[in-house]
Amino acid sequence: MSSPRVVRLRSRSEDDFDVLFRIADDLATWEERSAASPAPLTGEAFRSRLAQSDADDSGKDVSFVIDVDGAAVGSVSLFDFDELARHAEVGIALVPEARGNGIGTAAISQIVEFAFVRCNLRRVHLQVIESNLGAIRAYEKAGFVVEGRLRQHAWVRGKYEDIVVMGILRSAWDFTARDKGGLPRD
Numbered sequence: 771m772s773s774p775r776v777v778r779l780r781s782r783s784e785d786d787f788d789v790l791f792r793i794a795d796d797l798a799t800w801e802e803r804s805a806a807s808p809a810p811l812t813g814e815a816f817r818s819r820l821a822q823s824d825a826d827d828s829g830k831d832v833s834f835v836i837d838v839d840g841a842a843v844g845s846v847s848l849f850d851f852d853e854l855a856r857h858a859e860v861g862i863a864l865v866p867e868a869r870g871n872g873i874g875t876a877a878i879s880q881i882v883e884f885a886f887v888r889c890n891l892r893r894v895h896l897q898v899i900e901s902n903l904g905a906i907r908a909y910e911k912a913g914f915v916v917e918g919r920l921r922q923h924a925w926v927r928g929k930y931e932d933i934v935v936m937g938i939l940r941s942a943w944d945f946t947a948r949d950k951g952g953l954p955r956d
Contacts, residue, residue, distance in 0.1 A: 777876035779834035779846065779884070782820075786835050786842040791816045793844060793863045801926040802902055803863050832889070836864065836877045843868035846881045848889070857893035858885060862905075870904055878912040886940045895937035899924055906934060914938045 782790070793803075794816050800808040823831070833847040844864035851858040860881055864874055885891040896914065898905050914936040922930035 775838050775873070777873050777880070778837050779877065779880050780837050782833070782835045782845075787813075787817070787820075789842040789865060790820075790835070790845060793865060794819075796866075799863075801924060802899055802905075803861070805924070832884070834881065836862075836868075836873065838868065838873055843873060844877070846877045848881060848885055848891075848894070851889075851891075855893075856891050857895060858889070858891055860885070860894050860896050874905065874908040875911045878908060878914075882912060882938060882943065886943055892940045893937055895935065897933045897935055899926055900932040900934055901926065906936070909936050912938070913943060 791811075791813055795811045797808050797810070823833070830851050831847060831849040833845060835842045836844040836846055844862065846860065846862040848858045848860055860878065862874060862877060862881075864877075868874075882894055885894045895917070896909065897920075898909065900906075900919070915938070916934055917937045918935045920933040920935065923933040924931050
């Protein structure tokens with residue numbers, strides 16, 4: 771019997787570039803990650819994008835690499851913070867071989883804990899295309915609920931799809947979840 775995989779969130783290092791570029795340049799899942807028109811991405815352009823993000827000193831966005839047993843398999847971020855209403859949006863991207871085996875659920879659970887415990891947010895929300903059933907299941911397992919939908923809002927691989935809006939409130943979040951493998955304690 772194999773030991774359980776250790777999923778943790780950590781800061782990005784130079785060693786993660788190839789994995790993160792592979793995700794960013796994946797045209798098969800482009801519409802699931804971006805509202806922009808799909809287009810090829812060069813390594814140089816991606817490196818420039820990362821450098822620009824690093825240079826942004828506003829401190830508004832929070833991004834982690836998803837690490838499984840010492841290897842980068844994706845990223846998860848909090849962005850579009852509303853300081854007054856205390857909410858932010860979350861986004862996640864995984865390499866194909868990391869999908870469908872609980873890694874996304876674990877990473878989303880950890881970023882939600884970070885949002886509520888470390889950032890003092892009261893709500894975290896996300897948007898997902900309706901055909902991404904695996905992601906919707908992972909978000910539901912992490913405690914997100916469907917709050918609504920934007921009908922035929924996204925052009926995805928040749929057809930219009932609904933965007934499902936999901937959210938989780940701190941008041942509904944299970945604080946015992948941090949005892950189930952959340953972020954490391956201080």
